[in-house]
Amino acid sequence: MKVRSILADVRKSLGIAVWSMVLLFPLMVMKVSVTRGVAQVQFRWNFLPFVGIAGFVLSFAWRIALEWKDRRGNNKSEGTFSRVKAWSGQYFARPAVRTSALLALLSFVIAYPFLFGMYHTNIMITAFIYVILALGLNIVVGLGGLLNLGYAAFFGVGAYTYGLMWKYLGHSFIAAGIDPGWLFWISLPLAGIMASLFGILLSLPVLRLRGDYLAIITLAFGEIFRMVMQNSSDITGGATGISLIPRPWFFGHKLPPPQAATYIYFIAIVLVIITIFIVRRIEDSRVGRALEAMREDEVACEAMGINLVKNKLITFALGSFWAGIAGVIMAAQTTYINPDSFTLWESIIILMAVVIGGTGSIPGVIGGAILLKLLPEYFRALAQYRMLIYGIAMVLVIIFKPDGLIPRKRKQYTFEEKELSK
Amino acid sequence: MEYFLKLFLSGTAKGSIYALIALGYTMVYGIIQLINFAHGEIYMIGGFTALIFGGFFFSKGMPVGFVLLFSVLLSIIYAAAFGYTIEKIAYRPLRGKPRLSALISAIGVSMVLQNFVLLAQTEKFLPFPSYLPEFKWLQPYKEYINSTQLIILGVTAVIMVLLTFLIKFTRMGKAMRATAQDMHMAQLVGVDINQVISMTFIIGSALAAIGGVLICSYMGQINYYIGFIAGIKAFVAAVLGGIGSIPGAVLGSFVLGWTESLGTGYISSDYEDAFAFIILIVILLIKPEGILGRTRRQKV
Numbered sequence: 001m002k003v004r005s006i007l008a009d010v011r012k013s014l015g016i017a018v019w020s021m022v023l024l025f026p027l028m029v030m031k032v033s034v035t036r037g038v039a040q041v042q043f044r045w046n047f048l049p050f051v052g053i054a055g056f057v058l059s060f061a062w063r064i065a066l067e068w069k070d071r072r073g074n075n076k077s078e079g080t081f082s083r084v085k086a087w088s089g090q091y092f093a094r095p096a097v098r099t100s101a102l103l104a105l106l107s108f109v110i111a112y113p114f115l116f117g118m119y120h121t122n123i124m125i126t127a128f129i130y131v132i133l134a135l136g137l138n139i140v141v142g143l144g145g146l147l148n149l150g151y152a153a154f155f156g157v158g159a160y161t162y163g164l165m166w167k168y169l170g171h172s173f174i175a176a177g178i179d180p181g182w183l184f185w186i187s188l189p190l191a192g193i194m195a196s197l198f199g200i201l202l203s204l205p206v207l208r209l210r211g212d213y214l215a216i217i218t219l220a221f222g223e224i225f226r227m228v229m230q231n232s233s234d235i236t237g238g239a240t241g242i243s244l245i246p247r248p249w250f251f252g253h254k255l256p257p258p259q260a261a262t263y264i265y266f267i268a269i270v271l272v273i274i275t276i277f278i279v280r281r282i283e284d285s286r287v288g289r290a291l292e293a294m295r296e297d298e299v300a301c302e303a304m305g306i307n308l309v310k311n312k313l314i315t316f317a318l319g320s321f322w323a324g325i326a327g328v329i330m331a332a333q334t335t336y337i338n339p340d341s342f343t344l345w346e347s348i349i350i351l352m353a354v355v356i357g358g359t360g361s362i363p364g365v366i367g368g369a370i371l372l373k374l375l376p377e378y379f380r381a382l383a384q385y386r387m388l389i390y391g392i393a394m395v396l397v398i399i400f401k402p403d404g405l406i407p408r409k410r411k412q413y414t415f416e417e418k419e420l421s422k
Numbered sequence: 423m424e425y426f427l428k429l430f431l432s433g434t435a436k437g438s439i440y441a442l443i444a445l446g447y448t449m450v451y452g453i454i455q456l457i458n459f460a461h462g463e464i465y466m467i468g469g470f471t472a473l474i475f476g477g478f479f480f481s482k483g484m485p486v487g488f489v490l491l492f493s494v495l496l497s498i499i500y501a502a503a504f505g506y507t508i509e510k511i512a513y514r515p516l517r518g519k520p521r522l523s524a525l526i527s528a529i530g531v532s533m534v535l536q537n538f539v540l541l542a543q544t545e546k547f548l549p550f551p552s553y554l555p556e557f558k559w560l561q562p563y564k565e566y567i568n569s570t571q572l573i574i575l576g577v578t579a580v581i582m583v584l585l586t587f588l589i590k591f592t593r594m595g596k597a598m599r600a601t602a603q604d605m606h607m608a609q610l611v612g613v614d615i616n617q618v619i620s621m622t623f624i625i626g627s628a629l630a631a632i633g634g635v636l637i638c639s640y641m642g643q644i645n646y647y648i649g650f651i652a653g654i655k656a657f658v659a660a661v662l663g664g665i666g667s668i669p670g671a672v673l674g675s676f677v678l679g680w681t682e683s684l685g686t687g688y689i690s691s692d693y694e695d696a697f698a699f700i701i702l703i704v705i706l707l708i709k710p711e712g713i714l715g716r717t718r719r720q721k722v
Contacts, residue, residue: 231690
């Protein structure tokens with residue numbers, strides 16, 4: 001019985017191997033090049049066995065993973081992994097352990113720029129920018145259940161707010177004798193507000209729409225934003241963008257790049273902490289609960305007396321706010337912005353951080369953002385495969401672990417046994 | 423007036439290409455309510471396969487008619503096979519899950535296919551040789567419409583008729599309509615919905631491949647990225663006409679083609695791609711169900 005089922009599996013996988021060899025033959029084995037209008041085809045036969053073997057092995061892995069998923073669906077609390085998780089969860093529930101772990105983490109984070117130097121500090125700053133972005137997007141996608149594929153546009157609104165402020169007000173600040181370092185601090189809240197306004201502007205047409213239409217219209221919005229930035233060259237610098245944006249000044253002193261990086265690093269940390277704090281408060285608030293209800297079922301939610309229009313506006317405004325803030329930090333760190341930083345793929349990568357980390361789960365989203373930003377930095381050799389790997393990861397996560405790597409904990413009210421028995 | 427006519431005709435040709443892609447979108451959406459982001463990539467793969475096989479056959483010294491026929495046939499077969507495989511791998515396990523999961527999966531598939539072609543072939547724009555015939559009698563009207571555009575129009579018209587026939591009068595078409603109406607009910611009366619959905623993907627992808635070959639011959643170039651924006655535009659066309667409706671998809675495509683070509687002609691060519699998005703926003707504001715679409719009632 002067992003042998004027969006294995007044989008059947010092998011036969012199936014052989015079939016898949018042959019199928020993948022046939023399917024990928026033209027693209028993998030035949031390489032086309034065009035010289036003087038005549039297409040030439042080169043054969044790369046050595047790829048063929050690899051494709052077959054990969055198809056064979058992967059189909060086995062696929063079947064095992066599907067079985068594993070089915071089994072896990074039936075009884076969630078079994079398996080070594082969940083036992084380890086339960087054990088560590090118990091351990092971390094103790095306040096002393098929790099506080100000391102948090103303190104250790106915090107001191108490591110603070111010591112980081114002094115331990116590893118400017119290069120790694122800069123990488124970490126981008127990771128933090130992504131954490132803020134992902135947390136903001138998480139309000140829209142995770143809490144509100146509204147898929148936003150144009151999030152990079154709000155990021156862009158933030159970055160351009162600072163860039164344009166500098167471009168048009170920078171010299172008048174200097175002329176008036178005011179420290180232009182203030183521009184950064186003025187831009188920070190202003191960019192958040194601008195991004196919120198754009199979020200509200202975008203959410204007006206989409207109020208009536210359901211999930212997938214909303215995704216497309218946010219995508220459209222993002223692309224329109226990019227095109228406008230690209231084509232209005234007399235205002236925004238067009239495709240060349242805005243350069244020489246100043247890093248934030250430290251009480252009237254212009255810092256040299258390494259110190260400036262450290263300074264931005266700490267600003268970013270503080271903002272990350274504030275973001276985490278506020279997002280957590282939102283989650284537990286009345287608005288947060290209403291958003292969660294909206295995510296679960298819009299019609300039922302409306303029937304319960306929740307104002308959907310107001311909620312959607314709030315979701316977009318709140319979510320975009322953080323993107324605007326992240327945009328200012330990004331502009332200050334790279335000192336250069338152009339429309340290419342705010343493409344659709346940027347939006348998708350941020351969305352990916354949320355999905356892979358765990359939609360709706362704050363630690364998951366943070367982990368996802370850091371993972372997606374740090375891995376490519378430290379695996380430069382695989383740079384050209386990055387998007388391919390991301391795409392595969394996205395599909396795999398959504399099929400096999402739709403809650404993400406660190407799933408969110410759902411709020412539950414449990415009754416005490418004693419109360420019930422009385 | 424002459425300028426307008428020129429723009430109008432080039433818009434018509436554009437629209438008929440969008441229509442070929444939009445038909446696949448609208449069929450898939452009609453049946454499983456999924457925006458198949460990877461559809462544009464299928465179209466790109468169709469173009470690439472035609473280029474590869476065409477180049478191979480041509481270098482073997484085969485006659486042009488033979489090259490055209492076989493490269494187009496092979497590209498249709500391969501695109502259909504890709505569509506079928508993608509549905510099995512990336513969408514079928516998600517059936518019955520929240521709709522956004524399948525959408526996210528589709529975005530992932532789209533990334534994978536794009537980057538797969540980028541890595542396996544090239545990141546450069548390749549010139550696409552046109553194997554399509556030139557009509558002598560069209561020579562005097564060359565300024566208004568060229569033979570490629572005429573062929574595109576003709577092919578789209580024929581395909582639309584065939585597709586309508588397939589859906590209205592065949593057994594498979596009936597099963598498709600039943601599945602689109604109510605998947606569970608269709609299953610209960612004995613429709614093999616897996617087969618129906620696979621068939622939908624196969625037909626849609628085949629149409630996308632035809633569109634791919636035609637538009638690449640028209641534009642004269644191809645690269646790994648052409649599918650994405652074309653896919654989005656075709657989706658806009660499908661929404662414009664009323665998603666799920668086949669005549670709607672064609673009508674929407676023509677409206678989009680005309681708007682784009684008149685918009686670039688009279689307003690600004692910098693914003694060529696933006697027109698589609700602006701139309702999308704406007705239509706969703708005014709009539710979210712599209713020109714020929716029906717409203718679906720939402721239930722808890």
